Amino acid sequence: MTVGHRSGEGLSPRVYARIAGALYLITIVLGAVEEIFIRGRIFVAKDAVATAANLRSMELLWRLGIASELFLGIITVVVAMILYALLKPVSRDLALLMTFFGLVAVAVETGYSLHLVEALFPVGNAAYLKVFTSDQLAAMASLSIRAHGMGFGIALLFFGPFFLIAGYLVFKSGYFPKIIGILYLIPGVSYMTSSFALILAPAFASRYYFAMAGPAVIGEGALCLWLLLKGVNAASWEELNHRPISAGSFR
DSSP states (O other), X not given: OOOOSSTTSOSOHHHXXXXXXXXXXXXXXXXXXXXXXXXXXXXXXXOHHHHHHHHHXXXXXHHHHXXXXXXXXXXXXXXXXXXXXXXXXXXXXXXXXXHHHHHHHHHHHHHHTHHHHHTTGGGSOOGGGGGSOHXXXXXXXXXXXXXXXXXXXXXXXXXXXXXXXXXXXXXXXXXXXXXXXXXXXHHHHHHHHHHHHHHHOHHHHHHHHHHHHTTHHHHHHHHXXXXXXXXXXXXXXXXXXXXXXXXXXXX
């Protein structure tokens, strides 16, 4: 990905920033729709039978949610690569490490999306399902959805370092406001805290998950809006991008 505004060097960093901001906004909106209007509507936490009934009656909606989650994975990869291009002038090594964490997180999240597909199997009409009772089938569907929730928490654990490194690079860049970098550290802390709590203290995490992970919206929203509305200081980006790399520089 070539970022520059000189002739022959591709689009300007400001254009790439606007593209990243628009894609980032899509991920936030689609993620909220998925959680609130699809999974939140179909999955009943303490009622496997009701969940199974919802899956049967709203199968198309559930499948749209799966497709949306996979689409979000694609968009997130693109956003991660644009952020790498925008932040590598600060430190190429750290920007690359940030991107690795982001790609691993997307891979984990996408892999666990298979559990959402798996949740549909027990509520189907296949002949082999007749050996199970309706309660057993409902329990299997709910267990698959719960497994996806745990996998999503593991994915957020890998997203944590992504946000911490990105926040540091934004803070040090000089072409983003330092406050944006500070705010972008919040998702890193929030996601890692909530993910470890989900593994080590699941009862506590289930009760206070949104209190721990909710603040992440502040940091992600701040960078998203800044990229979309302001972009980057192209002159400062170019100056830093074309500086000589000194011996021993962590870049």
